[in-house]
Each structure stands twice: as C-alpha cells, then as structure tokens.
Amino acid sequence: MNKNITFKALKEEHFSLLLKWVETHHIKKWWDADINWTPELIEKKYSNYVKGFKHLKSKTQIIEKPMHAFIINCDGVDIGYIQYYNKHDFPPEQVYNTLELPESCAAIDWYIGELNYVGKGVGSQALNIFLNKFVFKVYENAFVDPGIANVCAIRVYEKVGFKKLWKVIVRF
Template structure:
C-alpha cells in the first residue's frame, strides 16, 4: 500500500461533494450543511489557490487529496493553528503550531489503518516548518482519536464546553551539519533548506563579525587571536541553539582532520544531543575541477568567503566522522536544489527508519 498526496484542484470538487455528503463523514464534518456543487466551489476555490479568507484577509492553507496506490480516498489540509478562529483560545500552547483536518471519504478504505499512516506521512512531508501539531477531534470520535494516537498525538485535555478532545504532537527537530571544503556549496544548499523551514546558522554568520573587522579579502591568513574570538562567538551561538529547542537548524563548516575542527564537530554533536534533536552530519564531496569553478566565483567575496584557488589545490583531508546518521553526498553534478532534496529525503527516511548510514 503506497500513500501519496496530490494538491487539491477544481477537478477534485466532485469527490469532495461525494465525501462531505457521505454519512460516515457527515457525522463529524459540517453536520448542518447540505453540500452542493455551488457550495463546494464557493468554499474551496480559494483553497486551490492556497488560501482561505478570514475577515477579508487571506490566510495560508494547504489542501491535499490522499491517494492509496494512486486512487483518491480522502482529504487532508494543513494550516497555522493561530490563523483561524476557534471556539476557545489556544493560549498557552506552543507558538510554532500547525493544525490539520482529515477525512477518509471512500468507505472501502475505512478501518484499514490508513488514517494514521496518512497523517504520519503527510506531517513528515508537509509540516517541516512546525514544531508541534494540534488536533481537536470530538471526544466521541473514537476512531479518529485512535488514529491520532497511532500517529504520535498525546491527549492534553477535554474541553467540556465544546466536547473537543485537544491533542498535540511534538515533532522531532533536526540539526543538519553540512561540512566540506570551501566552495562545495554549503551555503547555497543551506538556503534551499531554509525554504523548507530550517534556520541557517552557517559558519559565516559566526565568522563574519571578526572577518569584517579584519577587512578580510578572501586570501589573507586570519591571525590566531581572530580565530580565538570566533571560537568564543561560536560557543555563545551553540549554547543559545541548545536552549532554543523549537526549530530545525542547518549549520555549515569546513572541518579538517585536526584538533580544533574535531572540537567544533563535537560541540555541534553535543548541542544536538542536549536539545534531543536528530543529528545528521552531511559530508559534501566534490571534484577538484568543479570545486575550483565554484570557489573562484566573485560573489563569494560579498560574504567574506575564501576565493583562493590554493584552497582547492592544497586541500586538506576532511574530518573523519563515525556517526550512524552520516550522509556522504557527492555534489559535483548536483544543483543546490537537488542536493537539498536528497538531504531532506534522507532525513525523513532516517526519522521513519530509526537511523542508519547512507551514501550517495
């Protein structure tokens, strides 16, 4: 059984009409509404465009059709829990909070465990930018509650005035550590991960306060006292990230086989452990020819990055990492987008399969 998701289009409206008028759905969804083609179009036309109007203001919503072995069987939508009015305030719940609604419309697919599997797969794929997921089934909807529990949701309280059972799922957070030689594309890959909900803490964020004060030209050697100052900045940043446990982070660095870089790697690994994040070190490999082309790109100077070809011709050995989650990725022929997709796919598989070493 393969579960996939297709973005909602107007061609799916007849299916929505059929499902929303089905007796087993009607029990829990819009009991007082008699759905027609016109009402479906009126409500969901904006959903197709990715938003819902709230008091005239468009709010993002992500609607999808659930498919089992390519057959449409249900509907699921994801949105920011705070964007839409509720009968009771969510005050006190996590700020980075998504909510979702789901239905299995095809009766032949009920009571087959599809709900829990679809919820888990969907949230892994589309809710990367949220740390917590909220659900509020009616307390008498035992089938939904069982599905949510199988998908990792915990009960947090019954709301007597609405008969809703509030449930929440805390998602695992990631620390992805990209390391490789200068000019392998660490920063550009991190910017693609940024688009998928990660916060970027690249090595230049830490280095540049000192590099700027030295007016670094991309060629000169950094004095030892400069690296000492950078080390203190790095420690402060890592201590902050260890305490800030609500987001996914991607870090970048050039890590060579020496004591200082080994200490830096251990700092990041320890930080991930403290915040109970899934730690994924990613070793970026690249051909010398492609590395030389990238490192001499003049745009690197704007971020105080090395543009010295000698960093390619005299490459030191990258640090040896012995970690079960290590991903070695050759980016010689990959765009930043392709590399980011490979990393994200690996991260999701790792989460679902409880880890493992992977090479590409």
C-alpha cells in the first residue's frame, strides 16, 4: 500500500516531536539508549542541524560539516526523523574502517517514531523515496550501520537494496 511520503526540513518546531520519539522504547533501544533526553539536550544536539551542519571537534578546533536533517511525513502526519551526511566527514560510532567505503558515500540515520507506522511497509517506502529524492542526487552510495540485533531495520535495508559489507560485534 503506497502512502504519500514527504520530507520537511528539520525546524526548531519539531524538537518536541524528536524528544517524544527518542524517549519511546522502540527508538531508545537503538538510538542513544544511554541518554536521558530533555528539551535542552534536544536543542543542543539538533539546533545546528536546523542550520544544516554538525560540529566536529578536534583537539585544536571545531569544524562545521554539512548535515541534512528532515522530518518524515506520511499522509499529513509527522512520523519520523531522517538525516544524511558525508560518511567520511565523521568518525564511525562502531568499530569499522570507513576507508573501505567508496569515496562518494552518504551515511543515513533515521527512525519511524510513531509506533502506529512501524511494521507496515512505510519505512521501506520512505527510505526508498528519500534515497532517490535526496541522497543519490549527491552521492553514488549510501551506508547504514544498524545494530546487528536490530532485525526490523536490517529487513528494511535489505528490502530497499542495501547489501551487508561486514558484521561488527562490539563488546563492552
């Protein structure tokens, strides 16, 4: 069943939705699980994304790198968050070598925050549209790094055409 999927540039007015979503169980399990989000933390993290960049801190300076952030809308309802950026601009959160990735490679981070839209095919439709409308107009490749136990996300990625490059198991 095809839905009318659109994307809105992230704005400060969306911050309350982000806070609601990142504190729901099905998101928190995979997205910054160790953070107790507050309105202030949401603003601190996402206010620069609204302006189109993310700070990358080195020992001697702060660099601004492009970050493209959007709200996913389905049939007039805001249902999730999605962002893309140059994968080579930011160090990986997991243990893998990004030098093995193609030069022209976007990273995608996203979620469906509204539980009523999870498991209904909306995610794969939204991701496919997003890749073609935004990502593949700038990059030749796209990269995602779901947790290996996040079977639902992995199924969506495979449905959309992603291929596994490697499996990384991180022990704490």
